[in-house]
Amino acid sequence: MEHEQSRRLEKRRRKRCVILIVIVVLIVIVIIAVVLGLTLRQNKMVLFQHFFICCFCIFRCTTDCQKVWDAFEQAYVNKDPCKVAVEAYDPLIVAAPFKPQCNRMIFWSKTKDVVHGFTEKRDCFVTLEDTLLGSVLDGLTWCGKEGSKGTFTTGCPGWSKCKNNPVLSFWRRISAAFADVACGNVTAMLSGSIDTPFNSTSIFASIEVVRFQASRIKSLNVVMVLQSNCTDSSLNNLRQSLDTGITYSCKDVHESRIQECGAKPEIACGACW
Template identity: 30%
Template sequence: MHITAADASRLIVLLVCCAAAIAAKGTTPHIRDIFIGRCEYFKRFGLDASSFASFLDCNSTWNAFFRAFAFKQHCDVELDAFDSFYTITKQKVPTGKSTFWSGTQALSQLFASDGLRAYTIRQTFMGFLVDELTWCGSSTDSSGLNFTYCPSFNENDCSNQAMASFWGGASKQFALQSTGSVYLLLNGSRGSRPAFVNTSFFGLYELPNLSLDQNEKVQILIANTLGMTPNENCDTGSLVTLKERLTSRGLQYSCEDNPPILKYMLCALAENPTSFRECQFASDRGSLVTHVNLLFLLFVCFIIVVLH
């Protein structure tokens, strides 16, 4: 069989892509370098970094993170394994700026606007260091890391998965560090999935660590996926359960269905926003509030572009 140069090139590309896909299943390559680079960046430019991070040693911070899971089986990392790391990276979130989310990851990041409006866990020091990275340990590899395979969060036979334990503990710390009113962004149009799930990270780790002593109110914002019919709102379904849990903890709450600012942000995230009825704003032109919100969103986007 004759293989042309073009065929060979396509084969090489295919092999490279396959190798990358396999590597992506394990610990992120060069994770230590990425971690320390992010640490040094955050010390200089991170949100509120001058108050706590400027004096930190990034190598010591990495070692505290690494020791929590390295040389361990990937399903044998307890929730408290990262406690030393949490202590080093402890950060008080500015009052009234904490944002929790479930089923709205991309939207919550846009809502937070890199800390201009609010903070999600990914804007904090502990979250920023490992955001979008993958890691797990190996008891046989000399590096202590498994670069071939890390189990996913939802594998039933892996209750102490390294990343799940990290984000569970980090979620608890984020809630404990939050003061004043907090935001909670949920998705009211997830098909058969409820907006609030008792076993979500918010339900398991964040809600139980919000307290009447520190938190004045939980401001619930329900977003609706573009083009989908909402199956839950502030007064139905899982939101009733959520309100009961908040009330049992003595926490005040408010709830708003599909507020305009979230609708605009969803349209900004959409690949083809003009194809959605919700993104046709002609009928809103008479609303001063609508214009103010839209202008604010455009201003935030401009600031983010400038800063980056």
């Protein structure tokens, strides 16, 4: 119980830290723009780096913050923003590796708001966006340009404009790294409100599931939310995609039940679904 409370307090400290950094960043943008007459775009380029480094220094004091930034930046700087390969982020994974959190790792597809609404309130599970790399860069946009050493936060290609854009390649790479350290009993939250809950083109299906190894993972427990139906035919493909030796189970759970568990810490995590 004390360990869970400690983790919850740490999560709150991180969240407050991010909020404070954002506030400071906004203040600095205004001051620099007014006093020095610099453009907002130039400020964002500099402040994106400061935001990234500050988050790493505060969250993980033992991390070489500048080293992590350099590994991140080299993936896309001075490159065509539609030609950033997934492998370009390999040095970043080496600089800031993921740590296994057996029996606590939860994956998701088309249920981001639901799963994060739960993990923000309860410390039962950890999503990719709850990790250091995921939490720092979730929701942000960045890219480089040929002939420039800068990091840009505007004028970058959208998520689906080109396959090898900096943001999509980043999430594909760290999704693979997160799946590579999955161990014990793994959970996945899928949406039952769409035609194909297990879509072969999703990051969960095409990158994460295929990296699940029976030598590390004992079981995959699927939680179907919203208009749930564990009998959906696409889940047959999920079962067939699993490495031999990984046990599969699925349970239909209404979103209201997940929200209730998030709001009531007295409900044991194992009783949420």
